[in-house]
Amino acid sequence: MDYVAKFLIAVVQLLIVLGASPVLVSLIRRLKARLQGRLGPPWFQPYYDLAKYFQKESVVSETASWIFNFTPYLQFVCMLLIALFVPFYTAMLPLDATGGIIVIMYFFLLSTFFLALSGLDTGSAFGGMGSSREMTIAALAEPTIILAVFSISLVANSTNISTIILRLGSDYGLLFNPTHLLAFAAFVIVTIAETGRLPVDNPTTHLELTMIHEAMILEYSGRHLALVEWSAWMKLFLFLSLLTNLFFPWGVATSLDLLSFVAGLVIFAVKLTLAAGAIAFMETILAKVRIFRVPELLAGSFAIALLAIISFYVL
Amino acid sequence: MLTSDGFIRILNLLSVGVLVTGMLILWRRSLLSAVQIFGVQSLLLALMAVWIAFYTGAAHLYLIAFLVAAIKAVAIPVLLSRIIRRLDVYTEIEPYIGVATSLLVGAGLVVVAYFVMQPVADATNLPTHNALPLAFAMVLLGLFITVSRKKAVTQILGFLVLENGIFMLAVLATYGVPTIVEIGVFLDLFVGILIMEVLVYRINQTFESVDTHVLDELRG
Numbered sequence: 001m002d003y004v005a006k007f008l009i010a011v012v013q014l015l016i017v018l019g020a021s022p023v024l025v026s027l028i029r030r031l032k033a034r035l036q037g038r039l040g041p042p043w044f045q046p047y048y049d050l051a052k053y054f055q056k057e058s059v060v061s062e063t064a065s066w067i068f069n070f071t072p073y074l075q076f077v078c079m080l081l082i083a084l085f086v087p088f089y090t091a092m093l094p095l096d097a098t099g100g101i102i103v104i105m106y107f108f109l110l111s112t113f114f115l116a117l118s119g120l121d122t123g124s125a126f127g128g129m130g131s132s133r134e135m136t137i138a139a140l141a142e143p144t145i146i147l148a149v150f151s152i153s154l155v156a157n158s159t160n161i162s163t164i165i166l167r168l169g170s171d172y173g174l175l176f177n178p179t180h181l182l183a184f185a186a187f188v189i190v191t192i193a194e195t196g197r198l199p200v201d202n203p204t205t206h207l208e209l210t211m212i213h214e215a216m217i218l219e220y221s222g223r224h225l226a227l228v229e230w231s232a233w234m235k236l237f238l239f240l241s242l243l244t245n246l247f248f249p250w251g252v253a254t255s256l257d258l259l260s261f262v263a264g265l266v267i268f269a270v271k272l273t274l275a276a277g278a279i280a281f282m283e284t285i286l287a288k289v290r291i292f293r294v295p296e297l298l299a300g301s302f303a304i305a306l307l308a309i310i311s312f313y314v315l
Numbered sequence: 316m317l318t319s320d321g322f323i324r325i326l327n328l329l330s331v332g333v334l335v336t337g338m339l340i341l342w343r344r345s346l347l348s349a350v351q352i353f354g355v356q357s358l359l360l361a362l363m364a365v366w367i368a369f370y371t372g373a374a375h376l377y378l379i380a381f382l383v384a385a386i387k388a389v390a391i392p393v394l395l396s397r398i399i400r401r402l403d404v405y406t407e408i409e410p411y412i413g414v415a416t417s418l419l420v421g422a423g424l425v426v427v428a429y430f431v432m433q434p435v436a437d438a439t440n441l442p443t444h445n446a447l448p449l450a451f452a453m454v455l456l457g458l459f460i461t462v463s464r465k466k467a468v469t470q471i472l473g474f475l476v477l478e479n480g481i482f483m484l485a486v487l488a489t490y491g492v493p494t495i496v497e498i499g500v501f502l503d504l505f506v507g508i509l510i511m512e513v514l515v516y517r518i519n520q521t522f523e524s525v526d527t528h529v530l531d532e533l534r535g
Contacts, residue, residue: 177324178331299415300342303422307334310425315327315445 005256010084010094017083021230021237022046024276031280046233050226058222061122071118072220072227078111079234086238087245089264090253091165100159101149104242108194111231112138119216126208130215133291137200137212140298141193144186147305151183152246154312161246169249178315182308184247189301191243193294195236198283200294210288237272244271319442322370329363330446333483334425337456337476341421342414344407346468350395353472353479357387360479364486367443375494376486382501383482391475391508398512399468402519412463420463421456428452435488443487450487453480467515467525471508478504 025046033040042048060068084095085104112134119131149159155174156164168174193200201212208215217228245252251267253260289297336356343349361384368376399405410417425448432448439447457477461470482500485492515525522529 173324176328178328181328182331182335296342296414296418299418300338303338303418304335306422307331307338307425310422310429311327311331311449314429314448315331 006092006094009090009092013083013086013088013094014080016088017079017234017237018230020272021233022050024237024240024272025233027273027276028280028283031277032283035280035284050230053221053226053229054223056222058220058224060224061124061219064118064122064219067114068118068121068219069224071114072224072231074114075111075231076227078107079231079238082107082238083234085161086241087161087165087249087252088241089261089268091162091169091249092253092256093162096160096162101153101161101164101246102146102159104161105145105149108235108239109138109142111235112194115216115228119219122219124219126211126215126218130212130218133212134216137193137294137298140295140302141190144190144298144302144305145194147302147309148183148186148190151179151305151308151312154309155180155183164246165249165252166254168246169252169254175248179308179312180247182304182311184243186301186305186308187243187247189297189304191239192282193298193301195239196232197236197279199286199289200297202288205288212291240272240275241268244268244275322366323442323445325366326363326443327446329359329366330449330483330487333359333363333479334449334452334456337453337480338418338421340472340476341417341456341460344414346399346405346407346466347396349407349469349472350392350399353395353475354388354392356476356479357383357391360483360486361388363483364491367486367490371490373490376491378494379486379491379497382498386501386505387475387479390505394508394512395468395471398515402468402515402525404466404468404525407464407466407469410464410469417459417463420459424455424459425449425452428455439488441488441490443490446487447484450480450483453477453483456480465526465528467511467518467527470527471511471515475504475508 023043023046026041026043029045030040030043081095082104085093085099085107087093116131116134116138119127119134121127152164153159155177156167158164158167168180174180192198196203196213202210203213205211205214211218213232217225220228245268248271251264251271253264333356336352336359339352340349340356343352361380364376364380364383368374368380412420428451429448432451436444436447454477457473457475457480460473460476462473464470464473491497518527518530519525
């Protein structure tokens, strides 16, 4: 693949993740509102929010250190970097030669780690509470992520995302083996925990006792808040892209021609819409679990991921 | 005729499905949904028996699959749900071992089963031999559910999971024991559950609770 094509794909990937992640969030909100008999916010509400945040002044606490100012930018850049590793509509990824699925997962964790630090940084009680909860969840979710990632890698015989997609896409029998299905189940639970959706965290809550992600970003305002919110939306977008494309690699373009790119884009949009529908549905029928029950949920996903690895060796 | 590869694939999916339902029983605190999951597990076992019968031509397995579906997937769940409703006890509130820990122990038991059963699985050359460790893991899981839970109903459920594990082992290792033995086992199981039901009512009458740990205390 020549350099120009890779560069163009990289630009398109970045534009997609920047432009489409607010739309995805809007889609989930509207679907959820419809399921609950409400009308829901306008389609472009996330964009209006961003525009407003960017015009406002950013107020920073006097006691905050450089970490507080640095975190929004770091998070934003982390998400943009991950976007170059994650397949959206094509398996030809710009940074493919640089790293694989493990790098992606640790970029996510790096941004989570810094967000937790900045939650502690201002010394506000809620920020600290949010950080401690977020780190509890991240620490419990990480073993599951790694096990789930390893089981996909075992099935596909590689940790390189392009290779995984090409391999799984060429042999659909691999998609229906127990290891792959169990890894999928574990990854779904981890996705919910990591992106702060119900039943682990409620993205719309502003009730102090239940906040996790919202508590950490409580001190942010103005352009910092815009970047943090946008990063959170991109994280959701990237996790859902990974989930849908790694486990159902149908339609992901594997060659460099325009037709397969267009088809890839359409199928990608359909997949994300289905995933958004699933999230909206789940968030309508499920209530948030108590924070002390979250370890049970994540232990369950860990057990499932472990079963995935075991079943690879047993069967 | 099906290829042996396709047969093994579907069989493996079914056996992992059975094991996952075992894990789910460990996961759920709600007794009613645990009973329903047990019903699903038995249904999967019946499907497995049908699948093996279809592939190997062992016709007696069809009858056994029917019995599994009728007794374990329908009759026993209905009975157990009736007990739960009559006793008005719906959740396993505080098991001896916490849910998160017991899930990890459950996953550990699967690893143990793998190491214990590997020589046995290697000794046979049936196409089903790979799933043998999973069947043994079910036996261990059932035992673990029985010892780690307090409510009498959940302990019965653990016993039933153990029984399912033994059945799965028999079906996978020998394509099922003779029909007459199997029917005898089902009869015993069914009568056993009926007796346990009466026993649970008695425990509830005497102690006003179905927590089995109250049985440990001396009453003067």
